[in-house]
Amino acid sequence: MNRPSRIARTTCKLAPALVLVMFSLVSDALATDKRLLKPLPAEPPLIPKTRLESKNPIDHFLAAKWAEAGVRPTYRCDDYTFIRRIYLDLAGVIPTAEAVQAFVKSRGSRRREQEIDKLLESNRYAEHWGIMWEDLLRVKSRLRGTEVNSFRRYIQEELNQNRPYDEWVREMIVASGTAQDDPAVNFVLRHQNDANDLTISVTQVFMGMQLKCVQCHDDRNGRFWKQADFEGMASFWKRTRIQPAGKKLVTTPQGPREIAITKVVDHRPSDGTFLGHGQPAEGAGREALADFVTSPSNPYFARAVVNRIWKQMMGSGLVEPVDDLDPINDASHPELLDWLALDFIGHGYDLKHVIRLIANSRAYQTESVKFRRSAGKRADRLFDAMPLRRMTAEQLLDSILVCCGLLNDGNPGNRRAIKNPYPAQPGGFLATFGAHDRETIHQRDPEATIPQALELLNGRFINLAVAGHDGNPLRGWLRQGTPVNRVIELLYLNTLSRKPSRQEKSVVRAYLKQANFTTGWSDVLWAVINTREFMFVR
Amino acid sequence: MPNCGCENYEQLTRRRFLGAAGAFGAGTFLGLWDPRTLLAKPQAGAPAKSVILLWMGGGQSHLDTWDPKPEHANGGSFQAIQTAAKGIRVCEHLPRLANEFSDISIVRSLTNKEGNHDRATYQLHTGRTPMASFQHSTYGSVAARELAGDSPELPPYVTINGRRWAAGHVGSAHAAFHIGSATEPAQNLSFHESVNSNRIKSRLNLLNELDKSFRKKHEREEVINAYAEHYRAAYRLMTSPASRAFDLSEEPAANRDWYGMTQFGQGCLLARRLVQEGVRFIEVNFGGWDTHQENFETVAAKCLILDQAFSSLVIDLRARNLLDQTLIVLCSEFGRTPIINKNSGRDHWPRVFSAVLAGGGIIGGRTIGASSRDGGEVRDRPVQVDELHTTICHQLGINSRKKIEAADSRPIRIVERRDAEPIKELLP
Numbered sequence: 002m003n004r005p006s007r008i009a010r011t012t013c014k015l016a017p018a019l020v021l022v023m024f025s026l027v028s029d030a031l032a033t034d035k036r037l038l039k040p041l042p043a044e045p046p047l048i049p050k051t052r053l054e055s056k057n058p059i060d061h062f063l064a065a066k067w068a069e070a071g072v073r074p075t076y077r078c079d080d081y082t083f084i085r086r087i088y089l090d091l092a093g094v095i096p097t098a099e100a101v102q103a104f105v106k107s108r109g110s111r112r113r114e115q116e117i118d119k120l121l122e123s124n125r126y127a128e129h130w131g132i133m134w135e136d137l138l139r140v141k142s143r144l145r146g147t148e149v150n151s152f153r154r155y156i157q158e159e160l161n162q163n164r165p166y167d168e169w170v171r172e173m174i175v176a177s178g179t180a181q182d183d184p185a186v187n188f189v190l191r192h193q194n195d196a197n198d199l200t201i202s203v204t205q206v207f208m209g210m211q212l213k214c215v216q217c218h219d220d221r222n223g224r225f226w227k228q229a230d231f232e233g234m235a236s237f238w239k240r241t242r243i244q245p246a247g248k249k250l251v252t253t254p255q256g257p258r259e260i261a262i263t264k265v266v267d268h269r270p271s272d273g274t275f276l277g278h279g280q281p282a283e284g285a286g287r288e289a290l291a292d293f294v295t296s297p298s299n300p301y302f303a304r305a306v307v308n309r310i311w312k313q314m315m316g317s318g319l320v321e322p323v324d325d326l327d328p329i330n331d332a333s334h335p336e337l338l339d340w341l342a343l344d345f346i347g348h349g350y351d352l353k354h355v356i357r358l359i360a361n362s363r364a365y366q367t368e369s370v371k372f373r374r375s376a377g378k379r380a381d382r383l384f385d386a387m388p389l390r391r392m393t394a395e396q397l398l399d400s401i402l403v404c405c406g407l408l409n410d411g412n413p414g415n416r417r418a419i420k421n422p423y424p425a426q427p428g429g430f431l432a433t434f435g436a437h438d439r440e441t442i443h444q445r446d447p448e449a450t451i452p453q454a455l456e457l458l459n460g461r462f463i464n465l466a467v468a469g470h471d472g473n474p475l476r477g478w479l480r481q482g483t484p485v486n487r488v489i490e491l492l493y494l495n496t497l498s499r500k501p502s503r504q505e506k507s508v509v510r511a512y513l514k515q516a517n518f519t520t521g522w523s524d525v526l527w528a529v530i531n532t533r534e535f536m537f538v539r
Numbered sequence: 540m541p542n543c544g545c546e547n548y549e550q551l552t553r554r555r556f557l558g559a560a561g562a563f564g565a566g567t568f569l570g571l572w573d574p575r576t577l578l579a580k581p582q583a584g585a586p587a588k589s590v591i592l593l594w595m596g597g598g599q600s601h602l603d604t605w606d607p608k609p610e611h612a613n614g615g616s617f618q619a620i621q622t623a624a625k626g627i628r629v630c631e632h633l634p635r636l637a638n639e640f641s642d643i644s645i646v647r648s649l650t651n652k653e654g655n656h657d658r659a660t661y662q663l664h665t666g667r668t669p670m671a672s673f674q675h676s677t678y679g680s681v682a683a684r685e686l687a688g689d690s691p692e693l694p695p696y697v698t699i700n701g702r703r704w705a706a707g708h709v710g711s712a713h714a715a716f717h718i719g720s721a722t723e724p725a726q727n728l729s730f731h732e733s734v735n736s737n738r739i740k741s742r743l744n745l746l747n748e749l750d751k752s753f754r755k756k757h758e759r760e761e762v763i764n765a766y767a768e769h770y771r772a773a774y775r776l777m778t779s780p781a782s783r784a785f786d787l788s789e790e791p792a793a794n795r796d797w798y799g800m801t802q803f804g805q806g807c808l809l810a811r812r813l814v815q816e817g818v819r820f821i822e823v824n825f826g827g828w829d830t831h832q833e834n835f836e837t838v839a840a841k842c843l844i845l846d847q848a849f850s851s852l853v854i855d856l857r858a859r860n861l862l863d864q865t866l867i868v869l870c871s872e873f874g875r876t877p878i879i880n881k882n883s884g885r886d887h888w889p890r891v892f893s894a895v896l897a898g899g900g901i902i903g904g905r906t907i908g909a910s911s912r913d914g915g916e917v918r919d920r921p922v923q924v925d926e927l928h929t930t931i932c933h934q935l936g937i938n939s940r941k942k943i944e945a946a947d948s949r950p951i952r953i954v955e956r957r958d959a960e961p962i963k964e965l966l967p
Contacts, residue, residue, distance in 0.1 A: 432719050458739075524738070533750055
């Protein structure tokens with residue numbers, strides 16, 4: 002064997018040192034900044050081995066914590082509960098009596114899985130999840146220079162086609178021209194080209210970071226972001242302009258109308274600095290910003306969106322608040338969050354994949370009853386029982402429309418939520434139940450209020466819905482001479498997605514006996530819709 | 540004991556159709572507006588019975604309204620006019636209000652550090668900086684808890700237009716009754732044409748029966764119980780003649796016009812009607828003051844609405860002998876930068892801004908404190924935000940040093956700073 006040359010030998014000796022130096026440079030760049038989240042690990046975290054019977058990795062991450070905390074998850078929910086929950090979470094509406102019965106009667110070990118796939122392929126999926134994205138992007142129906150409907154259609158299409166999330170976000174950040182050329186440009190138009198506002202959206206919506214304080218001052222809450230960091234990110238938008246781009250004829254209910262349209266142009270590429278990366282990216286423009294945001298090495302991007310999806314389905318985020326990903330704000334299950342984020346990236350930023358994975362987990366399918374634990378307070382965010390979640394304004398509206406047979410998109414009073422202008426009309430049904438105002442980026446407030454009770458107790462909408470109109474399924478059942486007990490059963494399946502108990506049946510029968518025949522049935526429908534059980538996703 | 544009170548509305552009806560009265564036990568009204576537990580607790584000797592907060596959302600430009608600087612370049616294009624109070628001038632776009640200054644005082648040296656809308660709005664309403672994990676109550680909810688209202692049927696705390704506040708640490712029984720649109724405040728209060736009182740009662744009884752098993756299963760869930768309270772409260776509102784206070788159509792048309800047919804104008808009129816019924820705390824929201832661009836056009840247009848509504852409110856309350864017992868407070872989350880930006884706008888400026896107070900036993904016709912000549916700093920007598928809160932508590936007879944126990948057992952002092960004092964220059 003030849004002896005290595007002197008130079009080679011020297012290099013060999015030096016190599017480890019060099020590698021060390023280079024490594025520390027790289028890791029410096031990533032970890033210099035203690036203010037940033039740790040990068041995602043190169044390899045997905047090991048899935049803990051637990052005794053839980055499940056093929057779904059999510060369950061094992063959770064089960065490891067259950068074991069530590071000495072809790073057991075509630076039992077797996079029954080088919081009735083499952084079908085209602087999955088309809089509300091994936092399609093934003095309760096299932097009809099037929100859908101419930103068909104599912105319960107179906108056989109096969111993969112029935113739940115198939116139901117999940119079916120719902121994810123329906124248009125209802127995009128309509129329901131579109132609301133969340135519209136809230137986040139603050140899509141408004143009336144805003145100077147934006148074509149809202151094209152923004153809404155664009156979001157619907159992205160979701161329906163399940164376009165890779167990173168591409169979708171990149172598209173919105175870099176888009177130029179008019180909304181007709183490229184509907185993604187509505188993102189910039191929505192922000193009226195305000196560099197600060199755009200930066201808040203980019204960091205808070207896409208990266209789950211809270212930087213709104215440092216827009217005006219250095220952070221004082223122990224996170225140490227500087228106003229200059231914010232300005233560095235905002236600089237990427239400083240040379241983007243909105244300009245008039247002629248007029249366009251649109252059809253409105255009042256007839257054709259000319260509206261001024263605008264376009265987005267970059268005077269020249271902007272410079273900016275990336276959060277925590279110090280180095281200015283000279284003339285790199287919005288492309289560079291999009292690269293930075295959607296890069297797999299961005300520790301925020303994937304984590305932020307899987308955490309949002311998790312919250313949407315499980316009631317609270319792995320990190321709470323969902324838009325406060327920060328090294329000093331620990332995740333309840335850090336390994337699970339990382340695993341989900343890497344899995345999401347590995348599957349090409351497939352949003353439906355994450356939803357499907359969560360929906361199929363044992364944890365998602367737990368019963369919503371909590372075990373009574375003898376000792377002390379239960380630990381937070383163990384995800385050992387599905388929490389009760391009040392239906393969103395949209396879920397509630399659409400569910401009432403469906404179970405009362407009133408749905409009619411052509412009628413402003415009876416159209417499904419997504420067909421309404423936003424922000425919702427103040428004092429109207431959607432606003433009363435907490436529809437988003439689309440002003441600031443915030444979580445909706447699910448609080449119970451008196452006007453909500455008034456709306457369901459005495460509102461015009463609810464009274465019309467339960468009345469004996471043609472679409473009311475009660476009318477059909479009664480006209481066919483269905484026996485009373487069966488009508489009660491159908492009514493329960495169509496509203497609460499379950500069969501009535503014997504006691505409930507006898508209460509209803511007793512009520513009907515003393516009431517007028519038709520108004521009596523309306524009253525029963527009214528009462529069932531007014532139960533807490535109807536209003537909550539359980 | 541079941542937490543929903545629906546079963547108690549009309550036990551007889553239920554007995555009639557179920558014939559099993561004994562099985563359900565005797566329920567009692569618990570919680571919200573229970574005539575036994577929530578009787579009005581007027582504070583002996585307290586000057587004010589009610590508060591009307593006129594909230595100028597977005598950050599009202601103090602320099603173009605209450606603290607004009609026409610002699611300085613920062614003052615912008617508006618002129619100042621003399622008010623009825625000697626030596627006090629306000630912006631030229633507030634002429635009607637200027638006549639009422641014998642009853643109005645201005646604090647011109649309010650000072651704060653928070654320049655972010657959400658955080659500052661939260662702070663001005665609750666006296667605390669926002670925390671991700673804890674929701675503090677607004678002073679409206681605190682007043683509702685401490686004093687309740689005069690009417691057992693009407694909610695003691697009503698917010699009109701704008702933001703709906705969560706109840707926070709004092710508990711959901713004291714949450715604001717929020718009216719999304721002042722021009723349609725009476726929504727769902729009168730029976731829908733398809734039902735009458737008997738039908739509603741029998742529906743409620745049926746509901747109570749059908750709701751039982753679920754409520755029992757989830758009896759520990761606070762939100763489930765909150766709905767029970769709110770259904771009870773809603774029923775009381777629907778069936779009480781007092782709820783006519785919400786019906787602006789009872790008001791003569793000329794009176795409605797006098798306040799202005801705007802959301803804010805009608806909101807002020809509604810506030811007056813609610814004060815008459817003994818509602819304790821009313822907030823009327825008037826947003827859109829965030830004038831980063833075209834400050835002067837916007838402020839002039841908004842002042843037109845503000846001037847009409849605010850002056851009518853003062854005159855109307857005075858004519859009804861209610862002004863002395865009704866404290867009107869106008870404020871905003873912060874002021875705006877003295878220097879006019881390149882878009883002829885002004886940006887956020889918490890360092891010095893103004894609040895306006897009238898009625899409720901405070902002295903009118905005064906200014907408290909002053910800003911510097913250029914309008915950028917406090918020159919004289921800085922007034923902290925919590926002094927404003929302490930003043931409100933003081934006038935209502937609420938002990939601002941008292942601690943209220945939150946649901947998680949944390950004792951929360953009504954005004955955080957122990958030594959915060961009311962603004963004594965406003966007190967007789």
